[in-house]
Amino acid sequence: MNDNKLTVRERKSMFRRWIFSAGLGYNYESQQAPSVAFSMRKALRKIYPDDDEYIEAMDNHYNYFNATPQMANVILGATLAMEEEDGIKAKDAVQSLKTSLMGPLSGVGDSIFWILIPTIMGSIAGYMALQKNAIGAILWMVMYVAFYWLKMWLCNLGYESGTKLITTLGEKINIFTDAISIMGLMVVGSLIPTVVKVYTPLKFATGKVSLSLQTGVFDKIMPGLLPVGLAILVYWLLGKKSWTPTRIIVLIIVICLVGAATGILGIAK
Incomplete structure (x- = not known):
């Protein structure tokens, strides 16, 4: 007391x-x-x-x-x-x-x-x-x-x-x-799957058959798999002394820019 x-x-x-x-x-x-x-x-x-x-x-x-x-x-x-x-x-x-x-x-x-x-x-x-x-x-x-x-x-x-x-x-x-x-x-x-948005437009094509990596693979394994993976990465980095929240934010921005430029990441339709 x-x-x-x-x-x-x-x-x-x-x-x-x-x-x-x-x-x-x-x-x-x-x-x-x-x-x-x-x-x-x-x-x-x-x-x-x-x-x-x-x-x-x-x-x-x-x-x-x-x-x-x-x-x-x-x-x-x-x-x-x-x-x-x-x-x-x-x-x-x-x-x-x-x-x-x-x-x-x-x-x-x-x-x-x-x-x-x-x-x-x-x-x-x-x-x-x-x-x-x-x-x-x-x-x-x-x-x-x-x-x-x-x-x-x-x-x-x-x-x-x-x-x-x-x-x-x-x-x-x-x-x-x-x-x-x-x-x-x-x-x-x-909050992770509703707030964190990570989407890949990549598709695998063999002849006339096309498979979306996002809907055909990741979403089948677990909806929100990529957001969860990103959250785990951020959580792991927060445990490292050399990684501050500001550095992690910059890293995420870089990942987004590189992913958008290469076509690996995109906006969900």
Whole structure:
């Protein structure tokens, strides 16, 4: 049990830091991780007075993270509660929770906050603007002010759920960690064939018979075989000290350029 409890003001400060910095520090290596670390910094310093534990916890939040900012409020609120309740022992559970939830919650968040609400409110505001009515623009601004309070509520929802989760589990935290880890692996594994696209247009021809290497061989062995192979290659390279994520990105770009120039790789039709 961690005795360094956060005050309501300190929790709100952490939530507010995330709300206003979610898009800052975005990069192709760890995506929103710098913003997460910035948001959690002061709260983690209170939770972990020991320097070694504080550094370990901060390093953990520098791992890859990318979620719809509004829904990430729920995730970060829950992770804050977990660390506050169980300390550094919850490190693996925290990372697994973030990994497993950022995909599903982003699917919901993107649909609501980037498609549904802007489409409806944008249509109303646009129609009013055509009618020379300034209320449309005012409604648009009021909506985004209201979003601030909604985001704070989502942060508190995640925090309260996280506290209840840890309190309920008690000594079963290891089982919870294993379950969340498995869920995280399943989510990451399912992303490979849907997000990573690798296709070869090569065909083998003998007389009038033609066989597509992609559909006739690779897809018959296992759909998504090439994306999985590329993911395995990247994972293997990440384990090498001489290979940084930036170098791997450059390598993939080179492979794509060479593959497209030689006709080995192409765009799936």
